Amino acid sequence: xxxxxxxxxxxxxxxxxxxxxxxxxxxxxxxxxxxxxxxxxxxxxxxxxxxxxxxxxxxxxxxxxxxxxxxxxxxxxxxxxxxxxxxxxxxxxxxxxxxxxxxxxxxxxxxxxxxxxxxxxxxxxxxxxxxxxxxxxxxxxxxxxxxxxxxxxxxxxxxxxxxxxxxxxxxxxxxxxxxxxxxxxxxxxxxxxxxxxxxxxxxxxxxxxxxxxxxxxxxxxxxxxxxxxxxxxxxxxxxxxxxxxxxxxxxxxxxxxxxxxxxxxxxxxxxxxxxxxxxxxxxxxxxxxxxxxxxxxxxxxxxxxxxxxxxxxxxxxxxxxxxxxxxxxxxxxxxxxxxxxxxxxxxxxxxxxxxxxxxxxxxxxxxxxxxxxxxxxxxxxxxxxxxxxxxxxxxxxxxxxxxxxxxxxxxxxxxxxxxxxxxxxxxxxxxxxxxxxxxxxxxxxxxxxxxxxxxxxxxxxxxxxxxxxxxxxxxxxxxxxxxxxxxxxxxxxxxxxxxxxxx
Amino acid sequence: xxxxxxxxxxxxxxxxxxxxxxxxxxxxxxxxxxxxxxxxxxxxxxxxxxxxxxxxxxxxxxxxxxxxxxxxxxxxxxxxxxxxxxxxxxxxxxxxxxxxxxxxxxxxxxxxxxxxxxxxxxxxxxxxxxxxxxxxxxxxxxxxxxxxxxxxxxxxxxxxxxxxxxxxxxxxxxxxxxxxxxxxxxxxxxxxxxxxxxxxxxxxxxxxxxxxxxxxxxxxxxxxxxxxxxxxxxxxxxxxxxxxxxxxxxxxxxxxxxxxxxxxxxxxxxxxxxxxxxxxxxxxxxxxxxxxxxxxxxxxxxxxxxxxxxxxxxxxxxxxxxxxxx
Numbered sequence: 001x002x003x004x005x006x007x008x009x010x011x012x013x014x015x016x017x018x019x020x021x022x023x024x025x026x027x028x029x030x031x032x033x034x035x036x037x038x039x040x041x042x043x044x045x046x047x048x049x050x051x052x053x054x055x056x057x058x059x060x061x062x063x064x065x066x067x068x069x070x071x072x073x074x075x076x077x078x079x080x081x082x083x084x085x086x087x088x089x090x091x092x093x094x095x096x097x098x099x100x101x102x103x104x105x106x107x108x109x110x111x112x113x114x115x116x117x118x119x120x121x122x123x124x125x126x127x128x129x130x131x132x133x134x135x136x137x138x139x140x141x142x143x144x145x146x147x148x149x150x151x152x153x154x155x156x157x158x159x160x161x162x163x164x165x166x167x168x169x170x171x172x173x174x175x176x177x178x179x180x181x182x183x184x185x186x187x188x189x190x191x192x193x194x195x196x197x198x199x200x201x202x203x204x205x206x207x208x209x210x211x212x213x214x215x216x217x218x219x220x221x222x223x224x225x226x227x228x229x230x231x232x233x234x235x236x237x238x239x240x241x242x243x244x245x246x247x248x249x250x251x252x253x254x255x256x257x258x259x260x261x262x263x264x265x266x267x268x269x270x271x272x273x274x275x276x277x278x279x280x281x282x283x284x285x286x287x288x289x290x291x292x293x294x295x296x297x298x299x300x301x302x303x304x305x306x307x308x309x310x311x312x313x314x315x316x317x318x319x320x321x322x323x324x325x326x327x328x329x330x331x332x333x334x335x336x337x338x339x340x341x342x343x344x345x346x347x348x349x350x351x352x353x354x355x356x357x358x359x360x361x362x363x364x365x366x367x368x369x370x371x372x373x374x375x376x377x378x379x380x381x382x383x384x385x386x387x388x389x390x391x392x393x394x395x396x397x398x399x400x401x402x403x404x405x406x407x408x409x410x411x412x413x414x415x416x417x418x419x420x421x422x423x424x425x426x427x428x429x430x431x432x433x434x435x436x437x438x439x440x441x442x443x444x445x446x447x448x449x450x451x452x453x454x455x456x457x458x459x460x461x462x463x464x465x466x467x468x469x470x471x472x473x474x475x476x477x478x479x480x481x482x483x484x485x486x487x488x489x490x491x492x493x494x495x496x497x498x499x500x501x502x503x
Numbered sequence: 504x505x506x507x508x509x510x511x512x513x514x515x516x517x518x519x520x521x522x523x524x525x526x527x528x529x530x531x532x533x534x535x536x537x538x539x540x541x542x543x544x545x546x547x548x549x550x551x552x553x554x555x556x557x558x559x560x561x562x563x564x565x566x567x568x569x570x571x572x573x574x575x576x577x578x579x580x581x582x583x584x585x586x587x588x589x590x591x592x593x594x595x596x597x598x599x600x601x602x603x604x605x606x607x608x609x610x611x612x613x614x615x616x617x618x619x620x621x622x623x624x625x626x627x628x629x630x631x632x633x634x635x636x637x638x639x640x641x642x643x644x645x646x647x648x649x650x651x652x653x654x655x656x657x658x659x660x661x662x663x664x665x666x667x668x669x670x671x672x673x674x675x676x677x678x679x680x681x682x683x684x685x686x687x688x689x690x691x692x693x694x695x696x697x698x699x700x701x702x703x704x705x706x707x708x709x710x711x712x713x714x715x716x717x718x719x720x721x722x723x724x725x726x727x728x729x730x731x732x733x734x735x736x737x738x739x740x741x742x743x744x745x746x747x748x749x750x751x752x753x754x755x756x757x758x759x760x761x762x763x764x765x766x767x768x769x770x771x772x773x774x775x776x777x778x779x780x781x782x783x784x785x786x787x788x789x790x791x792x793x794x795x796x797x798x799x800x801x802x803x804x805x806x807x808x809x810x811x812x813x814x815x816x817x818x819x820x821x822x823x824x825x826x827x828x829x
Contacts, residue, residue, distance in 0.1 A: 205817070211566055211591030212817075362573060444564075448564060467538045
């Protein structure tokens with residue numbers, strides 16, 4: 001029999017869900033102000049064009065990321081690939097490069113690099129690490145011998161992949177693909193730079209071209225509907241998380257033929273995802289004449305670290321509470337909470353930011369334009385990123401452990417503290433690193449909601465590139481990448497440890 | 504330095520900054536770039552003793568921010584680029600009226616019909632051209648659609664100033680002629696992201712001519728020496744929409760003394776001189792003459808047009824998309 005979740009967890013989960021719903025409430029309010037306009041927007045031929053562009057980009061980026069991420073994870077964790085430790089880090093590192101910097105880097109090195117294919121390339125490079133990290137983690141914690149057993153029973157490699165490996169990685173692969181799809185839906189900076197028009201650009205153009213908040217809301221509501229469809233698809237294809245299986249026996253690596261060929265392939269991917277953007281940033285600093293001011297740079301670094309770690313901790317706590325309530329205790333609130341958290345995740349940053357401007361300026365003047373409203377925005381934007389990392393580790397805990405705890409007279413909170421939390425702590429830390437990294441790169445909400453006069457690396461980077469001071473901007477971009485590299489490195493630690501332990 | 508940085512972090516983390524302006528200070532929302540605005544703000548603080556808290560973002564984001572804040576806006580003054588944004592805030596009821604004597608410093612066509620925003624500096628669209636390869640400026644920007652300009656003319660269609668100019672063309676010539684012109688340009692033109700890049704393309708010889716805001720040419724000339732440039736700048740000779748004069752301007756969100764003092768300062772000789780010297784824009788008051796390098800504003804052969812009328816950008820974007828320029 002399931003237990004009821006402790007009240008403190010339920011409170012945290014419900015509070016976090018309410019924050020996630022702020023943008024949705026705001027959109028419904030705006031949309032209701034202009035119902036006719038909503039219909040006009042929806043029925044324009046242009047909407048169909050945006051729908052087509054958006055669909056084709058989301059589908060192709062998600063598939064490409066899935067293939068690349070799964071391949072990277074399998075090669076690094078399971079095979080005798082050379083330089084595995086290097087590739088384990090290189091596969092995660094593009095996550096530290098903001099997609100708008102990456103897009104801008106490509107365009108500045110290759111003028112005319114516009115349209116669908118460039119957008120597909122840049123978005124795939126940016127998002128594949130989500131899949132890689134999740135799938136690698138699930139491979140690491142699974143039983144290495146299952147595949148060998150299947151092989152010895154006469155199945156060929158494709159059959160093994162389909163019937164043994166895929167069921168192991170499926171929950172992680174679908175959860176991370178969901179993140180990728182929604183990330184692509186919400187992306188503005190990169191696709192704008194690469195000139196590929198999606199719904200998000202439609203939302204921005206509505207603000208820009210007619211300063212019309214209601215029209216922007218109308219298009220954003222379409223994005224929400226799109227999100228619902230994707231969420232539905234993910235639920236259907238999620239698969240069942242398998243319980244944690246203790247490793248037994250020796251971990252043996254699969255010998256692949258042409259391992260140096262695969263290594264060169266991975267090196268090529270690293271070059272596209274990290275090499276090109278870094279080369280562009282370095283070139284800016286060499287070519288230009290403007291210089292960064294050291295003091296502002298230091299201030300921006302400290303603010304960025306402070307904001308992203310604070311947000312990382314808060315979001316991870318919320319995510320943990322939500323996951324325990326929905327997955328561990330299977331509370332009746334589970335379904336509404338999950339839907340509430342994810343539904344707004346495809347909204348562009350500017351919509352989330354403006355919804356909090358509306359809420360903050362009019363209802364919460366005490367915290368408006370302070371760090372608190374910025375943190376609330378980060379929760380609304382990135383709570384799903386935290387959930388994605390925690391869900392599977394929590395699902396894998398054998399439920400019987402709780403009963404053992406209870407039979408020994410432990411209270412619900414004691415069970416949580418002494419049994420559940422220690423088991424899920426690696427997943428929690430991974431989630432913390434992932435969220436911190438994502439928050440670091442955030443621009444539109446930070447720009448509008450930050451305390452007046454406070455800058456992060458991302459806002460300074462924006463101001464300087466906007467003024468075409470590329471040489472002064474370059475150190476901000478490089479520092480953002482280096483700082484983001486630290487959580488990316490930590491995310492990989494568990495994977496690298498396993499690599500060292502296998503033969 | 505590190506100590507100060509930690510203090511900044513602590514202060515910002517605890518949320519102690521970002522409170523509304525106090526009696527002696529002013530909160531400015533700026534859609535204009537920090538590198539162009541900050542020196543003027545420092546000068547203002549020095550001259551008046553009023554501290555300025557400033558929030559920088561793009562003009563349209565800042566306008567949306569102010570509209571969402573509504574009654575409870577933290578801003579005292581908005582500073583932004585283009586009559587369209589200023590007009591949208593005016594229609595949204597964000598601004599309060601500006602005193603007539605301040606408004607009268609600026610010609611009527613460079614301010615709000617509702618007396619609630621005022622242009623603070625002017626920028627004209629201009630053609631830069633290679634002195635060797637272009638001997639005569641066309642009489643109208645419409646002529647750039649002729650085949651003789653194929654692959655010779657550089658433009659930045661995604662840049663706000665270009666889009667404002669196309670909107671003006673729609674108002675004056677009608678949508679159909681505007682679309683024809685845009686379609687021809689998608690054949691003829693070399694496409695760049697920003698006016699600065701257009702200027703660079705002409706100066707490096709990549710393009711024979713380009714359409715930019717005037718100051719991109721004059722800033723380049725001041726930096727490199729006009730005599731060293733291979734390009735020259737000029738206006739189309741008929742009273743042409745290609746020479747559209749737009750403004751950067753300001754509006755007040757409340758009628759506090761600080762806000763009034765700031766608007767007055769922008770239009771004072773010191774403020775106007777700053778725009779003339781530092782951004783190479785046109786001063787709009789009669790008190791300050793534009794840089795002697797510039798053709799005086801009243802001699803620019805521009806089309807008669809009210810900036811309040813060029814605020815419908817969405818149709819412009821549609822046509823530009825249809826023509827394949829976006």
